[in-house]
Amino acid sequence: MATIFIDGEAGTTGLGIRERLVSVPGVVLKSLSGDRRKDPAARRDLMAEVDLVVLCLPDDAAKESVKLACDLGDRAPRILDASTAHRVAPNWVYGFPEMVPGHAEAVAKARQVANPGCYPTGAIALLRPLTDAGLLPPDHPVTVNAVSGYSGGGKAMIEAHERDGGPAFELYALGLAHKHVPELMKYAGLKRRPIFVPSVGHFRQGMLVSIPLHLDTLPGRPRAADLSAALVEHYAGSDLVSVVAPEADGKLEPEALNDTDRLELRVYANEVARHAVLVARLDNLGKGASGAAVQNIRLMLGL
Numbered sequence: 539m540a541t542i543f544i545d546g547e548a549g550t551t552g553l554g555i556r557e558r559l560v561s562v563p564g565v566v567l568k569s570l571s572g573d574r575r576k577d578p579a580a581r582r583d584l585m586a587e588v589d590l591v592v593l594c595l596p597d598d599a600a601k602e603s604v605k606l607a608c609d610l611g612d613r614a615p616r617i618l619d620a621s622t623a624h625r626v627a628p629n630w631v632y633g634f635p636e637m638v639p640g641h642a643e644a645v646a647k648a649r650q651v652a653n654p655g656c657y658p659t660g661a662i663a664l665l666r667p668l669t670d671a672g673l674l675p676p677d678h679p680v681t682v683n684a685v686s687g688y689s690g691g692g693k694a695m696i697e698a699h700e701r702d703g704g705p706a707f708e709l710y711a712l713g714l715a716h717k718h719v720p721e722l723m724k725y726a727g728l729k730r731r732p733i734f735v736p737s738v739g740h741f742r743q744g745m746l747v748s749i750p751l752h753l754d755t756l757p758g759r760p761r762a763a764d765l766s767a768a769l770v771e772h773y774a775g776s777d778l779v780s781v782v783a784p785e786a787d788g789k790l791e792p793e794a795l796n797d798t799d800r801l802e803l804r805v806y807a808n809e810v811a812r813h814a815v816l817v818a819r820l821d822n823l824g825k826g827a828s829g830a831a832v833q834n835i836r837l838m839l840g841l
């Protein structure tokens with residue numbers, strides 16, 4: 539039996555992980571009672587008893603938890619951090635098992651794994667196979683547009699939308715310094731900082747990440763079919779990630795994969811205009827958070 543402590547289990551991501559682990563054999567979840575769940579000493583003592591601690595906390599609290607775990611020395615558990623705090627940190631493995639061949643094995647062996655952000659999951663899934671194949675140069679000027687359901691903002695945004703109504707649609711992070719840009723750049727293989735324009739809609743969960751490309755600005759002037767072929771080849775055999783032919787009506791809504799851990803990739807094109815748009819669809823709470831966390835937990839614990 540493998541023992542797991544979810545630090546932050548009452549939050550949006552923590553609850554999603556709990557729900558998914560119920561159906562995974564070989565796991566025992568250890569918890570703290572409500573009044574002790576933010577007590578550092580109680581958290582450290584529980585960490586000493588488990589094989590894996592999963593951090594579903596704001597960044598500062600996640601950093602504090604890592605320190606508590608490290609203070610345990612030889613008794614420190616392995617860590618999976620769902621926050622943004624360690625995604626580009628040295629000595630942490632980025633928890634996107636499909637990213638490059640052999641990466642699932644790297645996650646399986648790691649002591650410290652950083653679970654990806656929901657938006658970077660879609661963008662890296664689309665971009666990394668293309669940069670690795672030489673179809674997209676690392677210094678290409680890339681723009682990433684995205685829309686998320688409001689659960690992406692955690693308990694506070696859920697309450698704002700469900701209690702107060704929330705805006706129907708809103709662009710945000712227009713200071714162009716969203717916290718996801720560093721991991722997006724690093725793991726997509728980009729040397730030029732991409733422009734990232736996220737938005738949130740008045741729906742609970744679901745996400746689209748889209749990346750427009752002028753095909754004539756790419757080396758070798760590829761056709762859109764060359765981009766899809768590279769994605770198909772990269773994700774062949776993946777259980778969770780699939781490359782899907784675009785629907786003829788040219789429409790795509792963000793909620794179709796809700797309550798699944800799947801990620802769909804599409805390449806839309808107008809070859810006459812030499813335009814393409816890469817689109818990823820996922821549940822921000824599924825492959826964008828708790829589903830990815832459980833995928834990594836299974837790898838780390840050999841379940």
Ligand SMILES: NC(=O)C1=CN([C@@H]2O[C@H](COP(=O)(O)OP(=O)(O)OC[C@H]3O[C@@H](n4cnc5c(N)ncnc54)[C@H](OP(=O)(O)O)[C@@H]3O)[C@@H](O)[C@H]2O)C=CC1
Pocket residue numbers: 545546547548549550551552575576577593594595596597599620621622654655656689690691692693694822823826827
């Ligand atoms: N929601 C999403 O789609 C995604 C979220 N993430 C990341 O996962 C992490 C958790 O996010 P999310 O679940 O959305 O956030 P929530 O706000 O829903 O939950 C955070 C939880 O952490 C608890 N908490 C806060 N401070 C402490 C502390 N010092 N000690 C112990 N517990 C604490 C909160 O307690 P209380 O209940 O009292 O508020 C709450 O239960 C964040 O870093 C977020 O960025 C990653 C990918 C996607």
Ligand SMILES: CC(=O)N[C@@H](CCC(=O)OP(=O)(O)O)C(=O)O
Pocket residue numbers: 620621622654655656657686687688689690691692695718736737738
């Ligand atoms: C709609 C919304 O607010 N979304 C969050 C991202 C959610 C996510 O991926 O979480 P991490 O914070 O762990 O990276 C945001 O833009 O900050």
